[in-house]
Amino acid sequence: MAAVRLEGLTKLFASTRAVDAIDLAVPDGEFVVLVGPSGCGKTTTLNMIAGLETPTAGDIWIGEARVTDWEPRDRNLGMVFQSLALFPHLSVFDNIAFPLRIKKVPEADVAARVQAVAETTRIAPLLRKRPATLSGGEAQRVALARTIVVKPAVFLMDEPLSSLDAKLRVEMRTELKRLHAQLSATFIYVTHDQAEAMTMADRIVVMHQGRIHQMGPPLQIYADPANRFVAGFFGVPAMNFLDGEVVAEGSDLRFSAAGLRPKLPAPRTATRGPTTLGVRPEHVRLGDGADASPATVSLIEPLGDETLVFLDYGAPVSLVAKVDAEDKVAxxxxxxxxxxxxxxxxxxxxGGRLR
Ligand SMILES: Nc1ncnc2c1ncn2[C@@H]1O[C@H](COP(=O)(O)OP(=O)(O)OP(=O)(O)O)[C@@H](O)[C@H]1O
Ligand SMILES: [Mg+2]
Structure with missing residues (x-):
């Protein structure tokens, strides 16, 4: 098991700054998720940690060792990628045993280790099967088992669940979390899916255009985003953004925008003048409060447990509210x-945050 540290890690492809001076310390045993939109530099970062891509600048530390120019095989990492690359002509057992046999592990130990890891990943009944006869989720677990069996210090995973259907993906998230707890290894997991990041991570690292925009536990990132990019990236549906102005009214401050003028709590010296207000759909309440703004319901999207209500209140863009499904709205x-x-x-x- 080992900690991983990135210092000023940078990768240029011609003039593209794929990864731009990233600093990141992942403590031993942490489940960290790198998340961000397509092209933000997640895979490039992971590939540099793995040794598959050479950094333009910066350093990589695994445990006590500076591994920046080490060969991939010397770094003691386990990698799981989106494409599984199981050997089709080998049984599940032989697929998992493959990396051990390369290392010339005695055959008696191979059998015991494959069996143990198959139980951990819940594929023991499948050991005799061929990859072509497995479901997507089973094949994904075989790939995981093949990685786990060599006991790497650090697991690197690049969108390993993206080829699975939605239901299986949700199940595998739980499996991976359980597996992490069981192995107590360091996991560095890459995804562009904010829900995957929220549900699995001990800590989320939000990337955008090659840079880290925020790091923190999932609920902190959700409730206290560092900037508008992070605020808009997490949450379904996305946070509402309203352009307006903070104005003084007697001793109160109000946010003034087309059709609404909510009172603001606490003095906000930093936020006078033109500003964008962000509010999540679950924090928009239907009802006649003292400070209520009038609106007309323009669209409804039932989710089952909750309902999304689109409110026209005089601005060009409607405001989305997430309300209890019991609340009858038409x-x-x-x-x-x-x-x-x-x-x-x-x-x-x-897009910077005003506090
Ligand atoms: N081998 C390469 N040659 C040139 N440019 C590259 C190369 N690999 C990646 N890039 C560029 O570097 C940037 C980061 O790419 P990267 O693959 O790391 O993104 P990503 O965050 O993994 O995206 P995705 O979610 O789509 O997988 C992109 O602009 C991409 O076009
Ligand atoms: Mg990628």
Whole structure:
């Protein structure tokens, strides 16, 4: 088991700054998820840790060793990628045994280790089968087993669940989390899926355009995003962004935008003047509070347990509220709404957070 540390890690492809001076310390045993939109540099970062890509600048440490120019095979890493590359002509058993046999592990030990790891990954009944006869989730677990069996210090995973259907993906998230707890190894997991990051990570690292925008536990990232990019990336549906202005009204401060003027809690010296207000759909409340703004329901999307309600309140873009499914709402209803004052956040015109 080992910690991983990246210092000023940079990768240029011609003039593209794929990874731009990343600093990241992953403690031993942490499950860290690198998440961000397509092209933000996740795979390039992981490939540099693995030794499959040479950094343009910066350093990589695994445990006590500076491994920046080590060969991949010397780094004691286990890699699981989106494409599984199981050997089709070998049984599940032989696929898992393969890396051990390369290392000339005695055959008696091979059998015991394959059996143990097959139980951990819940594929013991499948050991005699060929890869072509496995379901997607089973094949994914075989690939995991083949990685686990060599007992790597650090697991690197690049979108390993993206080829699975939605239901299986959710099940495998739980499996991976359980596996992490059981192995107590360091996991560095890459995904562009914010829900995967939220559900699995001890700590999320949000990347955008080759840089780290925020690091922290999932709920902290969700509730206290560092900037507008992070705020908009997490949460389904996305946070509402309203352009307006913070104005003084007597001793109160209010946010003033087309059709609404909610009162703001606490003095906010930093947020006077033009600003963007961010509020999550679950913090928009339907009802006639003291500070309610009038609106008309323009669209409804039932999710089953909750309902998304699109509110037209006079701005070009509707406001999305997430309400309990029991709350009977119909298109065309006049439904005033309030914004939960303690959950409003503000951004400047460049997308930086105003506090
Ligand atoms: N071998 C390469 N040659 C040139 N440019 C590359 C190469 N590999 C990646 N890039 C560029 O570097 C940037 C980061 O790519 P990377 O594959 O790391 O993104 P990613 O975050 O993994 O995206 P995705 O979610 O789509 O997998 C992109 O702009 C990509 O086009
Ligand atoms: Mg990638």
């Amino acid at each position: 298109v065309g209803d006049r439904r005033p709404f309030t914004l939960r004052p303690d959950r409003l956040i503000f951004f400047d015109s460049a």
